[in-house]
Amino acid sequence: MKSNKKVSNAVIRRLPRYLRILEELDKQGEQRVSSRELGEKTGFTASQIRQDLNQFGGFGQQGYGYNVQGLKVEIENILGLVRDYRLVIIGLGRLGRAIANFNFVYNPSFPIVGMFDTNPEVIGTTINGVTVADVKTLPAFLEEHRIDIGVISVPKDDAEQVADTLAAGKVKGIWNFAPLDVPEVDGIPVENVHLSDGLQFLVYHIQQDER
């Protein structure tokens, strides 16, 4: 760690992309990579990559570049990907089950350890080995277990209340899939996912091409 002034979110959001490429290169057995190569593979400029990485430290070596595995580990450390993060998910309708399944397959370091819903037909069912409980039991569950991240996939109108319950239960972050922006509660970071926004952005460009 080199500087103590806050690093911008724009930089942080690029780190997972760098990480993806580094994992790829590592799997291919590559030992070194230059900022130029990394630029080609990520679509950013070499200059920007060096600028970004130097916010955190001088990970490279003049005349050589970066050690693939070393840089991968550095970025994992920066992002905090050094331990598992335990999730609960609230709302196991279609969307919730989809997220649970996706997460089960693609994010093994983010185990979902609790599932909650209000629907009596859903409560008691088992998804990826976890039994869905009544959302009324959520506060007690959060009290008992140390939960890192709450995933919200309930209907829009219930989302804020769920966020409040999660905040009261001292989760450390909220990953929201309900189609509204959940505001920060108690300074707990929130990541609002709006898949449809990306689709609408795509449509804009499709329509531009049609002119």
Add this chain to the structure above:
Amino acid sequence: MKSNKKVSNAVIRRLPRYLRILEELDKQGEQRVSSRELGEKTGFTASQIRQDLNQFGGFGQQGYGYNVQGLKVEIENILGLVRDYRLVIIGLGRLGRAIANFNFVYNPSFPIVGMFDTNPEVIGTTINGVTVADVKTLPAFLEEHRIDIGVISVPKDDAEQVADTLAAGKVKGIWNFAPLDVPEVDGIPVENVHLSDGLQFLVYHIQQDER
């Protein structure tokens, strides 16, 4: 339409958010909204909102603000949300099925009219009324039907090849969920979705708070 210089993507990406709020206000029966109110609800500054909207035209009225329904329609027009867009989805494993279900519920204007996979156990099954076909039949299907958007949810190593097939079949846009960045082919716009990146961004902030 007022100016003909290209509007930046940063602006376009904010439009779906404005639209969400306007739909909400419209549903609540609100007739008018000021840039200040819109700013409070979206988290952007009033100044930025006026600046953004004026890239496309003067939709407001001094001393009054914006007409909710009018502005909603304007933004829908800008984004191109004036007709349905027909999708095909390739890859109906866990992730693909999740996306298909999500899309079926939340994006009714984006019907999935074709589903394709390589797995004999998946081919022939029906999801939301659509029967999964062998991916070998995809080129013929694209030839026969006018498809707007191809959704990619195949394993990483197959994604680029699928993208090429979609491009050859003259889709107008690609919505990619495979965990790599599909590059543009033939200038066809691509929206790469990386859910895990958002989760990693969240983890960074969680870990910062723990300092």
Add this chain to the structure above:
DNA sequence: TAGATTGTTAATCGATTAACAATC
């Protein structure tokens, strides 16, 4: 050593915010 590539400063570019005249 010579060549390559970083780390870092300075220059540029673009996006956001502030300010206010226009006007409903």
Add this chain to the structure above:
DNA sequence: TAGATTGTTAATCGATTAACAATC
């Protein structure tokens, strides 16, 4: 009319790119 709020220009801010000395 007076008050409110836009549209728009100018100022500021921040992020990206360029350049190059340092150095492996």
